[in-house]
């Protein structure tokens with residue numbers, strides 16, 4: 285602990301000496317001045333902790349000295365010794381902040397020492413408080429600076445992220461667009477190939493288109509939802525896609541097929557499904573095509589599925605497909621009449637065909653008619669389907685012939 289330094293100012297040398305001895309005995313370091321000017325001169329190179337001054341002195345009074353000291357050394361501890369006659373002036377000096385405390389004369393040395401000690405304690409508290417406040421201000425400034433720096437960093441990082449995110453979103457959108465374009469282009473190629481193949485066979489020419497239209501009418505009769513209708517559309521049109529892989533010698537054979545040749549023909553449903561493998565958005569269509577020759581009673585191919593285990597679209601296409609096949613001439617047999625073909629469907633309802641689908645088909649034929657009985661029907665639909673040979677159209681274009689219902693684009 286450092287020794288506190290006290291400056292005593294008094295024009296009476298005896299009192300000055302008495303006070304100096306007492307303070308030094310109490311452990312303080314003491315410097316003295318006989319008047320105000322001398323005290324101010326001392327303060328130019330000394331820094332006392334306490335200044336104790338008499339009030340009544342020739343020249344500069346103690347209060348004037350304290351006022352002067354306060355201007356230049358506001359943190360100094362200032363005590364004034366004064367007689368009763370000057371009490372009012374001394375109290376005003378305290379109120380104005382010029383002095384910390386006054387000591388009335390005559391004084392007792394113990395009182396002065398107590399006053400000095402308390403003043404030192406008080407100012408030590410004040411000093412520490414100021415020091416803490418300064419530290420808090422400094423820390424706050426450091427923190428504030430860090431907050432500003434960090435905020436700038438975060439703003440910069442956020443802007444960078446937003447910028448990267450925007451680029452990524454654009455890239456993602458472009459990839460999605462290109463992927464969709466690729467899928468449609470692939471589907472368009474397959475469709476064109478399929479139509480080219482179908483055109484080779486005069487007996488089955490137009491078969492897929494007719495199955496397509498019968499199936500869509502049946503789908504509406506059976507109240508399929510929009511998504512189911514989308515899959516039905518593609519599957520009906522491409523249901524015999526697998527025939528691309530069958531040699532002409534078998535596909536166009538005029539006579540009866542051997543068991544091996546028949547087995548090759550039967551492969552077309554699974555081959556058709558595998559051709560669609562790369563087109564992700566047609567994965568459900570692929571399943572329908574695979575199962576368009578399943579029988580309601582489980583005796584069909586390739587997986588022997590039964591009843592509702594066969595997708596509704598597969599069951600619909602099976603009925604439309606069989607009807608159109610029976611209604612057309614084949615190298616090995618003549619076409620059946622509409623009534624005969626409908627009777628066959630009825631006969632095999634619940635066996636080969638879904639009974640509900642056969643009922644729906646009967647309603648469609650009654651309402652819409654039969655392509656073979658009404659040649660204008662085929663012409664009307666063929667015009668609407670023409671563009672499909674070059675590109676895959678959207679749903680609304682496909683269904684444009686129908687005034688009953690609007691359908692969305694496929695996803």
Ligand SMILES: [Fe+2]
Nearest residue numbers: 523524576577
């Ligand atoms: Fe088929």
